[in-house]
Amino acid sequence: MSAVAESPGGDEFSGEYHVYEPHKVGLPPLGSYFRALWARRQFLFELARTNLRAQHFNTTLGQLWLILNPVMLGIVYFTLVYIIRGGGRGSIFLAHLMLSLFAFRLVSTSVSRGARSVVGGGRLILNTAFPRLILPLESVLESFMRFLPTLAVYAVVHVAVGLPIRVSLLWAIPIIALITVFGAGAAMFTATSQVYFRDLTNFLPYFTRIWLYTSPILFYAEDVPDRLRPILYCNPMYPMLGSLNYAVIEGRTPPFGLLAASLAWAVGTIIAGTLFFISREREFAIRL
């Protein structure tokens, strides 16, 4: 049935000639799909920009919340650790906590916003034909745009606690890229799942909370006792936050093992998430 490729230059999403047919294996022709996705990149950026702007437009402090939120969150968790341990862990720990927390938030907001992206995109989906992958990608882009100001917050902490500025800091760029890619793959999973299972967004806050507590954020990875190590190793955030910690806090090149594991998680998740999403996306319009 899938004769799209034989059509005279036609595909579903671009140009002046379109053929719509049932897809043989549930996937659209990937080449034309990604070309159409690329052609909508300005739409992606505009959507993220306007959404971000609209969220704080009626608060007194407005865009300042993009800085205030992470700062206050950092203070909350630092206080929590202080109370539970019955004392401080030093200023370096504060830097570790802030950095890991912000990086974790990049993933967790991608996942939770992603879950709402398709179901919340109702009218847009019912009235316009475009590659639906735009929707979870927009959630990720928006989360990334929220993440950027937190880097400035961290930079202040980094200097204030007297951590050195070394070349190894540059490792943070590819590591954050991997974290973002991983978040995108995870967002595609939650976006698709939410269409079929509307309780997901009710579960997600608890799930991400547990994920936060089991990731090396409120503690160092070295603190984890041996019997609990397997849990740590199963957590995709462990190699990513671990690498980031090596590069930024300890000022060293991250071990190869952690980098390789991060890469594997990111690539595996984005490929699986993309295929899962694309194979289901034609159903979205009839399930909303």
Next chain:
Amino acid sequence: MSLRSASENPAATFEPTPDATPWAVKVDNLSVTYRTAVEKKPTLKQTLIRLGRRQRIIREIKAVRDVSFEIPHGTTIGVVGVNGAGKSTLLRTMAGILPPSQGRVEIFGRVSTLLALGVGFKGELTGQENVVLGGLAAGLTREQVAAKYEAIAEFAELGDFMEMPMRTYSSGMYGRLAFSVAINMDPDILMIDEALSTGDARFREKSFDKMRELTGKARTIVLVSHGLRSIRELCDEAIWMHEGRISMRDDADTVVDAYKEFLQLKREGSDDDI
């Protein structure tokens, strides 16, 4: 054509002139079947209850059944039928929003749609921002949207409201902007689903004129409407859909008369009472 979004597409050299290809739309043996779980919102509770009863409630809704037709370039064609006849499903499938279950839809030209639920407008954004977003979603570049913006704003006659959040709009203003966006995309094929009811009489006349202007340029319009007067006034031909099938296709007056007879509404001047 200044609207081309993907210039690397070889088919993009296609020009919508009546003699390049006879058809604007070609539908072959199209069937659209929804398989839908009965509960509107699939939740854990409902799933557990169903599993407990060992039920699997999947209902098949055959919205469009084995439909074939062609629409030549330059035609304005109306689609009539009672609620649930499959008109909107057909239109959404032709727009590439719903997937066909069987058969094939071919579209020769750039499509602009104005569907029943309104454009993907976001209430907290201004009219202007929504126009930009809508244009980008349809696959235009920022420059192309900017080039069309003046014409859209002028046609919608919303004045300063273009700078206001759309949640402050009346439904008529909403409809005017939606129509203005759809028609100013300069489409080869314009698909309209029951969207002419908003707006005052003057704007309606203006919309009709603009649509006639499009057909004058050999553009094609597919108009789904319960407003039988609009169908008579605007359309050359009409399709009457009933239970997912095409039960009649003829010139607009003939189809509207037959449809009205079917509805037993052959009263004088009752075209728009339906």
